[in-house]
Amino acid sequence: MLSDEEIKNWPEAGTATTAPVIRADHLDLTFQTNDGPVHALKDVSLDIAKGSFVSFIGPSGCGKTTFLRCIAALEHPTGGSLTVNGMTPDEARRARAYGYVFQAAGLYPWRTIGRNIALPLEIMGYSRAEQAERVARVLELVELSGFEKKFPWQLSGGMQQRASIARALAFDADILLMDEPFGALDEIVRDRLNEELLKLWDKTEKTIGFVTHSIPEAVYLSTHIVVMSPRPGRITDVIESPLPKERPLDIRDTPEFIEIAHRVREGLRAGYEE
């Protein structure tokens, strides 16, 4: 277990020359429930640098999803400060700072894949021509070209989730927030989507916040792994990955990978043992 002081002084994610895109400082979030207050987040401090891939891992109730939702201004912290691109989360949302990918694809069954991806563009008032151009571009990015006219039920679960990622990318937000996006998929599909997500991250240079339950997924994808523990939800460890940016799937058998995975597992266990 780390002291608060150590966590606060943790080396900033990414290179020191860029200002953090997301900065949380002593963030608290307490839900008032009938059974008394629940401390979903307690004293969470974290900087996320531009272009980094940050995974949040921890058992249920550790606040990893809540933290992501705070960044997206879907929840509002009860204490501390949180800035996204130097703005409040609400302002950042209005400035279209992020795209959000949920655990379920959540495509509208009455819209084709193309029109689903165009949904945020319609709401944000892009012209027809620009919508078409952007839809084609992001479909290619997630390798779904040719499926534009299909309805969601005609696609497999993995393809639906890729479409939902395309939808989040369509309006060019710099930040991509993903809440267990592959949690409902089988392991083989998940492996492939992980590989594709890394390529996509490399091509688009987005800053990605990624919530997961899976240790190998977190280690494989991330530049920084944030280990969290529950009651109250807090950060117990932040691991900077020494793995190279180029990561074939078999990197998971290397000693470095296993070493990091071990450290994540230790961090999770420490959280449990209190």
Add this chain to the structure above:
Amino acid sequence: MAEASDPKAGATAGTGWPRWLRLPPVLGMVLALLAIWYVAVVPMNVKEVLTAAERAGVEVSPPSAVDRRDMGNWALVLRNPHALGDSWSSDRPKLPAPHQVLVELYDSTIDEELNGRRGIVRSGTLSNRSLVYHALVTLNATFLGFLIGALLGVGLAVGIVHSRVMDMSVMPWAIVSQTIPIVALAPMIIVVLYSIGVQGLIPKAVISAYLSFFPVVVGMVKGLRSPDAMQMDLMRTYSAPTASVLTKLRLPSSIPYLFASLKIAIAASLVGAIVGELPVQKGGLGARMLAGSYYGQTAQIWAALLVAAALAALLVYAIAALERRTLRRMGMMP
């Protein structure tokens, strides 16, 4: 790259039974009902039939009509099996036999229009004695009432979903409105509207709308609230204005609920129009039914009832067809 895109499993329609296998159960049910009807005709009409037989010189027991009056119908049937031959062809039956109703139906539709003095063939306009004319009168009020009711229902539902005040104030009144028996309320509506100079089609349509807005409100409130928390969150991440959430998420999500409500609403509209025609003897199936009961013409009532039932079935079927078309066009049905 391409993962298999297999069609949805639920593509086979309904029970998966071939169409012709669905016919025997329906047909069997109809035959059973007809059989029960024919049997019921005998005890229902026994007193009149025995009186007529007695006049014709047949010996019936007991011989006095006064004695028979206080006896049970089934007892009379059992004591006079020989004198019941006219049960299915009496002039003024309490319960007409099915074929009598069908004859009346034919007489008051096809025969009246083709051969009647006032029929469409001789006069060029529909006869006011024909059920075709009266059905159209009722249908007019039904459609207008349905239109008003459906629009009012959708409007109220949108208000209820978006405004807490409306949710708390409108919904209880909508529920209370449906607890008042429409037969009691309909004459009041007609009288009140008449006193401010509104008569004819409008009062009937108002009664129709009164009955049909409710299922639409209930169904649409549920439908507009059907998007789950995740879908609402997605809209929030786009900072979508309320109008966008309504048009792009809530309304499309509510379509299946809307059609379920519309099917109930159109049948209720028909009932409303008929009830609205009862107090005003100015045409329509309701007027026909009441006239039939004034003059003891039960076959006329039954014929009007059959036409009303057929209309209701047709209207509900039309909505179902529209539903299939719409859902298929929206891609929500294979």
